[in-house]
Amino acid sequence: MESKTTSSSARAITNPSSGAVMNNDRKSVIAMQLTDVEAMYGSFRAVNKVSLEIQARSVTSFIGPSGCGKTTLLRTLNRMHETLPGATVKGSIEVNGVNLYGASIDPVRVRRSIGMVFQKPNPFPAMSIAQNVASGLRLSGMKANKQVAEIVEESLRKSALWDEVKDKLNEPGISLSGGQQQRLCIARAIAVEPEIVLMDEPCSALDPLATLKIEELISELKTRYTIVIVTHNMQQAARVSDTTAFFNMGADRGGFLVETGPTTKIFTNPTNKLTEDYIAGRFG
C-alpha cells in the first residue's frame, strides 16, 4: 500500500542515497515517509502539502523563519497536533509501511513509539527525578519495580544526567537547573523505548553550555534513535543534523517545504535561492 520511492513533489529533494530502501543497511532506511501532509488549525492551513523522507538513525533538522509551520509539522509526526482544539491533519505519514493516520491507528500507540521533547523543559512538578523518568513506563502499564529502576538508571545514563543526579533521585524534578531539566525530559522520553524522538527547539530556553551538552547528547542518541529536531538556530542545525529541511511561509501565511537534502549541501550549496538567502541571513 505504500510506495517507498522518492516523492515526486518538485519541492522535496531527498537524499540521493535514500532513493531505494535497503533493509540490511540501517543508514539508508527510511524511518518516516511523509506524503502531502497538511496541518490545519480550523480553516487555516499552517502547513501546505509537505512530502519528505526521514532517514532512520540520523538527525533531521527542520529550519526556517518563525511561523513557517515547522513546529506544527513536527507535531503531526506523533499525532500531537490533533490534541489542540480544531486542529486536523491531511495526507499520510507512513512508518514501516503503516500510515499513522490510518483509521485503525490509536494515537496513544503512535506516541509510545514516537516520543517528544518540548521547547520548555516540562518535568512533572509533583514527581521526583526518578518518578519523572519512570512516568511513561508506569502510566502506560509497565509495573515491575526492579525493571523500572534499571530503566531509570539506563535512561539517565543515556541522557548524560546520571552522574549529576544519582545521589538525589528522590528530589523533585523541578529542583534541577534548566539544562538538567531538559536532559531529564529527554531521559523521560527515551525511557519508553521510542523508535523516533521529536525535539521542538529543545535548547531555546537554555544557556550556551547547557545547549552544548544537549547537542553532544543528540549526536550520541542518533546511534539508537531517529531524531527530528526543530531549531531556530542555524548553527545548531549545521552542527547536529545529517539532513536539513528548509521551510518558508507562503503568501497565504501557510508554511511549505522549500528544499531538503544533506545538511552539508543545504548549508554550502543549496538548490533554491530562498534557502541560500535564509542561510546567508538575508531574511528570517
Next chain:
Amino acid sequence: MSQALSNRPGLDFSLTPHDIKRRRVNQLALRIIQIAAIIAIVPLIAIVFVIASKGLPHLNLSFLVNGPLERPTGIVNAIQGSLVMTFVAIVAAAPVGIAGGIYLNEYASRNVARVGELLIDVMLGIPSILAGLFIYFAIVPILGHSGWAGASALTVLMIPVVMRTTQEVLRLVPAGLREASLALGVPQWKTTVFVTCRTAISGIMTGVVLAISRGLGETAPLLLTSQSSNDTAINLGQPMNAMTVVIYQNAGSSDPQVVATAWTTALVLFALALILNVAVRFKTVNNRIF
C-alpha cells in the same frame, strides 16, 4: 566635564514641589489602605474574643459528651449531627464536584464549559435557604425530616464549591504537562488523573475543605430538612441536631443558662472550623506546587 553635566536639567536631582506633593499623597494613600486592613481584621478579632469570653466559662467535658436532656446538659447530639451530616454530604459532593470540575476543564468543549461555569456560579450564589427549600419539597416528603434530608441539602450547597475550585486549579496546571504526558503515549484519562490532578491535588483538597467548612456552618437549610432533636442516637433516618441549629434556637432565649449554651456551642463550632482550616493550610503549604 562635571561642570558641563550639572548644567543639564535632566541631571538635576533636587526635589521639586511636584515631588514633595507626590510624596505626601503617597504617604496618605498608604495610611488609608493600612487603616482599611485594620478595619477588616477588627471584626474577626472581636468575634473570637466575644465567643471565647462568653463560651469558655461553660465549656467542660460533660458539655461535649452529654445529651441535651441529661444533667449537666450537653450538645453531644448536635456535634454528632453536624459531623455526620457534613461527612455524608461531602462523601457525596466531593466525587461529583471533582469529576464535574475535571469534565468542565479537561474534556468539555469551550461552549459547554462556558455554560457550565455560568451555572456553577449561579449555584454558588444561591441563598442556602433555597437549597433547604428544594430538599424540603423533593426529599422530605419521601424520607421525612431526617439526617438524610439535611445531608442532601448540604450536598446541594457543597457540589458547586468543590466543582468550581477543582476547575480553577486545573486551569492553573500548565498545558505543557498534559502534552508531555500525552507525548509519552499515556492515555488521556491517565494523564488527567496521574499528571493533571496529581499536580493540582492540594488545590482540589482546598476546595473540599472549603465545602466542609460551608457544610458545618449552614443553618437555614437544616431547619427545613433535618430540623432538631434531643435524641443522642446517630440515626440518619430521624431528625438530627446540628450545632448551628442549637445556636439558632438557644441564642434568643430569655434564660441566660440557655443563651450560654448557644455561646459555648458557637465556641466548639468555631474551634472545629479553625482546626480543619489550619490543618489543611499546613498540609497544602508543605505540598505547594504552584
